[in-house]
Amino acid sequence: MKNYTVVIIQFIIWSIYSIVEWISQSDGYKSKMILLIIFSYFAFLTATKFGLTRKRAVITTLATISIFFIFQQLFWNIII
Numbered sequence: 001m002k003n004y005t006v007v008i009i010q011f012i013i014w015s016i017y018s019i020v021e022w023i024s025q026s027d028g029y030k031s032k033m034i035l036l037i038i039f040s041y042f043a044f045l046t047a048t049k050f051g052l053t054r055k056r057a058v059i060t061t062l063a064t065i066s067i068f069f070i071f072q073q074l075f076w077n078i079i080i
Contacts, residue, residue, distance in 0.1 A: 006050050006060055010043045014068040040065065 017039040021032060040061060047057035 002050050002052060003056070003060065006047045006052060006057075007064055009046055009050075010061065010064040011068060013039060013043045013046065014065060018068075018072065 017035070020035065020039075024031070024035070027035075043061045043064065044057055047060050048054065052060060
């Protein structure tokens with residue numbers, strides 16, 4: 001149950017990241033990478049605060065970021 005809760009919260013975090021990235025369209029590549037690192041770390045901290053081990057938190061964070069951005073690309077390819 002902890003893992004499910006962490007996945008839902010991390011999807012919310014990635015959705016917020018997507019909105020922030022959309023708002024800052026004029027920013028450069030470096031600032032977007034820094035923003036991605038900050039949100040990734042925040043997602044990792046959220047997973048560890050819910051009681052996941054560091055290894056499980058890293059795996060969950062990488063899985064949610066991968067799934068979110070794959071589905072985001074699929075969505076934009078269907079729309080456009």
